[in-house]
Amino acid sequence: MTPLAPDPDVLRGLRLFAGLDAAALAETVRSAQTQRVEKGATIFSQGDPATLCHALIDGRVKIVQTGADGQQMVVRYIGPGEMFGTAAVFAGGVYPADALAVADCVAIHWSAAAMGVLMERHPRVAMNALDIVGRRLQEVQTRLREVSTERVERRVAHALLRLARQAGRRVEGGVEIDFPLSRQDIAEMTGTTLHTVSRILSGWEAQGIVEGGRQQVTIRRPHALVAIAEDLPRPLPPA
Amino acid sequence: MTPLAPDPDVLRGLRLFAGLDAAALAETVRSAQTQRVEKGATIFSQGDPATLCHALIDGRVKIVQTGADGQQMVVRYIGPGEMFGTAAVFAGGVYPADALAVADCVAIHWSAAAMGVLMERHPRVAMNALDIVGRRLQEVQTRLREVSTERVERRVAHALLRLARQAGRRVEGGVEIDFPLSRQDIAEMTGTTLHTVSRILSGWEAQGIVEGGRQQVTIRRPHALVAIAEDLPRPLPPA
Structure with a gap:
């Protein structure tokens, strides 16, 4: 993983930052780090402390959860423009799944502390995150019903x-x-x-x-x- | 459902409002409405526009999702101190499930607009909501893995x-x-x-x-x- 300077134009397209003005967007850029991840690499592992919020810029990431019995479930695939690992950071615990690059990826991340500061200063960011996590919750509930019935x-x-x-x-x-x-x-x-x-x-x-x-x-x-x-x-x- | 004046002390105990000072708590009280709901009554129905955020003060609420084929799944039980219907409000759509009182209940609700104003003024509320919805997402993902494997x-x-x-x-x-x-x-x-x-x-x-x-x-x-x-x-x- 090679850290790079993030590109401001790229952040404008993320749903997490929808509705921010140019000054606020510049703040998000200053606290972000870009990384390149090779296909096959692990971005975070299940059980690791959830210290970073990630956004995917390019590529594809597979989120996989493993049970105590070793059985695996694909939680979801993350595409460009989507956040991952974010719910775990705000639920304040460990990542509940692995994040694996299934293609060469470019991703951006923020520390939990930096994201907390952005949200305190720009509540719109927290409300956008709530929208994103709320939709995922609805999607997973629907999948749960499908699998159950x-x-x-x-x-x-x-x-x-x-x-x-x-x-x-x-x-x-x-x-x-x-x-x-x-x-x-x-x-x-x-x-x-x-x-x-x-x-x-x-x-x-x-x-x-x-x-x-x-x-x-x-x-x-x-x-x-x-x-x-x-x-x-x-x-x-x-x- | 009988609207009542909400009790300020009750809101202090909700995780949604953790970390707020007395002045901010007073604001949350001013924009809230309390209601009594009899056992067996429906608080909201699957497919209704998600216009109200609810918090349960007393009693027990069952959240049930029904598929197009009529098969039902219990999404979760809500106990005192917990929010319900909130993710749907911020995902900006319809309630994805029914909320049924399985005991006599006292609940509080805020309009989506009022909750939006509270979050803009007090980002801590949005971040608490993110913590709540993030934990539910993790819980439902775990249940999905259990059912799947x-x-x-x-x-x-x-x-x-x-x-x-x-x-x-x-x-x-x-x-x-x-x-x-x-x-x-x-x-x-x-x-x-x-x-x-x-x-x-x-x-x-x-x-x-x-x-x-x-x-x-x-x-x-x-x-x-x-x-x-x-x-x-x-x-x-x-x-």
Whole structure:
């Protein structure tokens, strides 16, 4: 990890700093540090004291929680412009998960103390953070309901649609999820096994709904996936 | 729901207002409204615009989310001193769940606009809210991992231990969960069926680990429950 001087223009685009004027933005820049992180590196580890708030500028970060029994769950993928590790800093404890760079990344961080000062001086920053953490809470509650009550096929459909909204790139004939995503990753996002995910995706591939490579997923017929996720009558496959 | 004048002393005890001086606390009182809610009444409904931040002063509130397929999940139980409906207000949308009074309640609420003004004037309030919502996010992520990776017996043990920490009352020979709690409620907290919860609790009753009435659960041997939750070797039952 190489510290760099942060670029003021980059911070303007973060939701955390929405509504700040130029002087306030300049303050956020002065207390920030930029770092480059290579693909495969760990940015923080589960159980470490939560001392830094992070924002991702470029790349992709996977947040993974491991249980006492060694079983892993993908908490979420972080894309450019998103915060990570922030809730833990303000809940005042340890990071509840690992943050792993799944691509080469550029990230910015603030110490907990520096972020506290920014929030005291600019309550808008604290209120933006509350908006961000509040939306995540709602999203995780929805996932919890899905895992608790829905059959696995619907959960996998919901997970792929969420990733497409968050990190979808329009390509010819579909929407590609724009980062390396294995079937094991999907299993760890939806509370099921690799075997079950493989069976479901193979079925969907045969119906032309998705197309997958080893670490890559393209959604060919998003409407069909929505129908599965919402338990609607399925549209007919193309003739 | 009968509006009342709020009691200033009561607000002092809320974590949301920790660290405020007397003048700031007086401001929070001026913009608050107190209401009495009868057992069984709905405080807000899933899908309603999130216009009010609530704090519970007395009683017990159940937060329940319903999926498009009609299946329900208990998101959490709210006890005295806790906020509810707050994340939705700051995520700026609709309430993602119902809030139901499971006992006679006294609650306080602020309009979203009034709470926004309090946070702008007293950033400490926004930072306290961030701490509260951040801890809930961590708790829900942990539950999501449990539901995704643990077998159902461990999930039920974790759920009962969480309720005991949140609402446990020491009684002779154990810890009683201090509000009406049915086996169906436990099923909806842990993503399983009434049948499975009944089978597990009957087994634990036979081992003297818990004791249950129709709407009531007492934990007789908390250490045995921890051993199940954490998958440790079980202590022997008392001779």
